[in-house]
Amino acid sequence: MDRGQDKPQEFVFLLMNNYSLLSFACAIEPLRLANWAAGQELYSWSLIAEGGETVHCSNGQETLVNGGLDEVGRDQTLLVCAGTDVKGATTKGILQYLRREARRGVVIGGLCTATWPMAKAGLLDGKRCTIHWDNRDSFVEEFPEADLSQALYTMDGNRLSCAGGSASADLMLRLISDRHGQELANRVADQMIYTTIRNDREEQRLSVPTRIGVRHPKLASVIHAMEENIEEPVSPARLAEDVGMSTRQLERLFRRYLNRSPKRYYMELRLQKAKNLLMQTDMTVINVALACGFTSPSHFSKCYRAHFSTTPYRERGTQGATG
Structure with a gap:
């Protein structure tokens, strides 16, 4: 000291x-x-x-x-x-x-x-x-x-x-x-009953397996790849190939552990990011759509409504009119 x-x-x-x-x-x-x-x-x-x-x-x-x-x-x-x-x-x-x-x-x-x-x-x-x-x-x-x-x-x-x-x-x-x-x-x-002092090299979030409650290395790798490629989504076929699986095997893996298809899981990740951007930034709705991998604003709005039961413009509130 x-x-x-x-x-x-x-x-x-x-x-x-x-x-x-x-x-x-x-x-x-x-x-x-x-x-x-x-x-x-x-x-x-x-x-x-x-x-x-x-x-x-x-x-x-x-x-x-x-x-x-x-x-x-x-x-x-x-x-x-x-x-x-x-x-x-x-x-x-x-x-x-x-x-x-x-x-x-x-x-x-x-x-x-x-x-x-x-x-x-x-x-x-x-x-x-x-x-x-x-x-x-x-x-x-x-x-x-x-x-x-x-x-x-x-x-x-x-x-x-x-x-x-x-x-x-x-x-x-x-x-x-x-x-x-x-x-x-x-x-x-x-x-403080603080058993482990963490350093500045440690990341904030739990590992993918811990977050989803499933310890399957290939599934974790695919989800990590999805999270890292929101603006330019990767096809399920490419995701499967990168972990040495067929597209059908990947489908079965997601159905078994997450009760949804890879496409649906990926869409949910993209829409959650879109919601964060709508609520936390002044980005136009069109730019939010592009940042989340949607090239068509109408398709983005349709998907958003189906998942959140509201439109991106309503989510934004009064700011939506300027989007």
């Missing part, structure tokens, strides 16, 4: 409207536990929000904060916490604040979906970053200049990002380890 740093390291948590309480708790509690385990104040923190009074998290709970969008000390770390409807929560005031603090050289990190306002503010151009997997598709479409990974968390210079949820704990345990040693980080993890 580095005993030479007498002054506590300070973190400022910017809580955006509808922020994720889980992600925030997993970030702030390791700091408290580090102080307890070390027997001294290694870390201090404060909470801020636009308006400087209260802010609501995604479960509706109201949080009292310490202040508004005031200047952060250059030796402090600013962690932005976001959650649901991050686009709606990203105000001009928050964007201006992030740009101002970035120009001052402040270390800035984003938890859960807060990578989105950081990218919107231009803080992640050419930077490696990550975001919650459910927002990945829309982020890639909107911010191609950012180097988005599927990692639990990333550290690129003075920019940090984290996928949120329990991954916030992994990021904070890494920061504790870097500053005060792995032994202290391990003691904090023990107090």
Whole structure:
């Protein structure tokens, strides 16, 4: 442990409207536990929000904060916490604040979906970053200049990002380890009943076999190929050939384990991505269709209605008229 740093390291948590309480708790509690385990104040923190009074998290709970969008000390770390409807929560005031603090050289990190306002503010151009997997598709479409990974968390210079949820704990345990040693980080993890500290090379999502509840290597390979080829779908015949099966064998495999055809499963993946893009971006309905492998807008609308019982335009709501 580095005993030479007498002054506590300070973190400022910017809580955006509808922020994720889980992600925030997993970030702030390791700091408290580090102080307890070390027997001294290694870390201090404060909470801020636009308006400087209260802010609501995604479960509706109201949080009292310490202040508004005031200047952060250059030796402090600013962690932005976001959650649901991050686009709606990203105000001009928050964007201006992030740009101002970035120009001052402040270390800035984003938890859960807060990578989105950081990218919107231009803080992640050419930077490696990550975001919650459910927002990945829309982020890639909107911010191609950012180097988005599927990692639990990333550290690129003075920019940090984290996928949120329990991954916030992994990021904070890494920061504790870097500053005060792995032994202290391990003691904090023990107090959290956190049996495995994950690193920044680990991916967010469960493996395909775990997600679908089936451990069949060829089936997992085909599903992975589907997920990686949404914009330009691969034919069932090609998918089967790539894993050394006939098309009929592949059909039987999907029917047996997933109770649907490969074509239907693939379509569901594409439509789910389409729904994410409609709800999370300003992309036109036509561009959403193209991004999900539909060359005909009418065919896209027909498939979407059949699966979700609504049209893409209605899903988009009032924005649909501009699509």
